[in-house]
Amino acid sequence: MAEIPAWMNGLTPEDLAFVRHFLLSSGSLKEMAALYGVTYPTIRLRLDRLIQKIRLNEAAADDPFVALLRRMVRDHRLEAEAADALLEAYRQTGERRGPAGQEFS
Numbered sequence: 001m002a003e004i005p006a007w008m009n010g011l012t013p014e015d016l017a018f019v020r021h022f023l024l025s026s027g028s029l030k031e032m033a034a035l036y037g038v039t040y041p042t043i044r045l046r047l048d049r050l051i052q053k054i055r056l057n058e059a060a061a062d063d064p065f066v067a068l069l070r071r072m073v074r075d076h077r078l079e080a081e082a083a084d085a086l087l088e089a090y091r092q093t094g095e096r097r098g099p100a101g102q103e104f105s
Contacts, residue, residue, distance in 0.1 A: 009057045010074060015050055022047070052080045065090055 011019075025031040033043045056070035069086060072078035 007054045007057050010053065010070075011050075011057070015053065018046065018050060056083075 021035060022032060029040055029043050033040045036043060053074055056073055069078065069083045073080050073083050
C-alpha cells in the first residue's frame with residue numbers, strides 16, 4: 001500500500017470531501033458555494049484555511065517546534081500569520097531550520 005503524502009496528514013474526512021468536490025467542480029468556487037449552500041466568500045475562506053492546513057502538513061514533521069506551530073494553527077489556537085512570524089524568528093536564531101521557504105499563510 002502506498003504511503004499517504006505528507007500534505008494529506010491531519011486532514012479530516014470533511015477536508016478530504018472538500019478537496020474531492022473542489023476537484024470534481026474543476027476548481028469552481030462558484031459551483032462549490034452552490035453545492036455547500038453558502039456564499040462565495042465563505043467557500044474562499046474554507047479553501048484558504050485548507051491551504052494553510054496543507055502547507056503546515058508539509059512542514060518538517062521531525063522539528064518539534066514546527067510541529068507545535070502546525071498543531072496550534074490546525075486547532076485554531078494560533079493564526080497562520082503569527083505562525084509565519086514565529087517560524088521566521090525561529091529560523092533567524094540559527095537553532096534549527098525548517099524547509100526553505102516554508103510558510104504557514
